[in-house]
């Protein structure tokens with residue numbers, strides 16, 4: 001039997017950056033809201049993206065309106081979400097063989113759109129970024145790109161919203177939508193830890209489920225035309241560049257490198273897949289990206305690679321699905337009022353970018369607020385988000401360290417556990433960056449799990465399960481990049497986990 005346990009104004013489905021941004025906007029306007037996420041925050045595309053806060057230049061030629069949107073949002077986020085952003089700046093680099101006609105068109109559109117782009121001489125660029133392949137570089141331009149930590153950004157939005165009274169339920173899946181007549185009434189959800197199902201009654205339901213949005217809409221009998229583009233990324237063990245570096249040509253595979261805290265990411269591919277759960281990188285994708293990367297960066301393939309991962313782009317094709325290739329589909333977004341599908345009070349938000357999430361949330365909440373008769377205007381462009389909870393670089397610490405690579409202390413772990421939406425090791429990892437550095441959890445994950453056990457947050461059986469889950473996940477990402485120093489690291493980790501914890505099967509996967 002299903003019991004009614006919660007009533008709210010707005011139910012938001014999806015704890016990626018879009019859902020988190022919507023919750024923060026609703027909370028600032030004083031609208032009562034609950035967010036449901038089936039796994040941990042940023043489980044979907046948000047936690048699997050490149051972390052490039054676009055200055056807009058990548059989209060200039062394909063869609064200059066999206067480019068201008070990215071530039072405006074980039075500037076806003078640099079003032080309200082400083083804690084998640086590193087203002088690295090960026091280069092766009094024309095490599096021998098790249099179309100000079102494209103470069104001229106790009107420059108012309110940058111001028112028209114007002115995005116500041118400046119050519120610099122090649123020697124200056126090489127001095128700043130010694131990895132650039134000097135013999136291949138033709139022209140270099142500075143652009144207003146930056147690096148953003150998608151975990152921090154999502155968690156900062158959720159923290160701000162919960163501090164203002166919003167509620168977040170993670171590891172909880174929306175199973176059914178409750179509709180009477182043509183009016184949405186809420187949803188039936190299932191707590192995946194306890195197995196308990198309950199209903200949440202709401203005046204409005206917002207579908208912010210990213211690549212899963214079509215499956216949520218289908219629960220109301222509504223068809224959303226979506227395509228899924230799998231993008232694989234390669235994580236290097238160190239920062240190889242100071243800036244975001246893009247290839248200056250029609251967007252393609254493996255043409256961007258983004259520094260991200262202690263590592264950097266090369267990406268990405270764009271492969272059509274039929275399901276949002278098709279998340280496995282392939283060896284062919286990695287080889288292809290490294291080969292392309294070598295045209296812009298010297299000896300890239302010899303650098304130590306930590307792992308790879310893939311995410312799914314939620315691409316909305318609209319009502320006219322005219323067979324465009326994934327890279328041709330706009331990175332713009334759509335707010336859909338399903339009154340047009342005879343379901344009142346139900347809205348979907350699809351497409352878009354991490355960079356434009358705040359604007360997406362603003363436009364969605366404008367529509368919802370009007371429906372609810374709330375007059376309070378959007379405040380997310382002026383209100384500074386709370387700082388990230390943990391994982392900040394520390395120059396001197398007295399506290400015992402859990403993770404030396406990422407400077408995560410025992411107190412960081414404890415602070416993370418206090419957050420209302422932190423229910424598992426995946427969330428702790430995203431809050432603190434535990435296990436994300438060069439040793440990939442060899443020394444820190446078991447220490448963290450033991451500490452959780454000592455503090456009576458988990459049982460002995462859960463300890464083992466958590467270690468196994470973590471190692472299995474790491475194993476998936478490591479298997480195509482095990483050579484050189486990373487292979488030695490892998491063998492060391494295997495030794496530690498096999499000998500100390502008898503985790504034979506899981507350790508074989510790392």
Ligand SMILES: Cc1cc2nc3c(=O)[nH]c(=O)nc-3n(C[C@H](O)[C@H](O)[C@H](O)COP(=O)(O)OP(=O)(O)OC[C@H]3O[C@@H](n4cnc5c(N)ncnc54)[C@H](O)[C@@H]3O)c2cc1C
Pocket residue numbers: 013014015016017018019036037038039040041042043044045046047048049050051052053054172173174175208209210211212216229230231232233268310311312313314351352353354355356
């Ligand atoms: C490889 C790759 C690289 C990218 N790089 C960049 C970049 O550098 N810069 C940029 O600006 N953008 C980038 N993007 C785009 C960006 O990541 C996405 O546009 C953005 O993260 C989408 O966020 P979202 O919240 O809409 O979706 P998601 O992050 O996918 O969130 C949807 C959430 O809904 C949850 N959910 C689904 N079904 C249910 C259910 N039944 N019940 C409860 N919860 C449910 C999922 O678990 C998921 O957490 C990239 C995308 C990819 C794939």
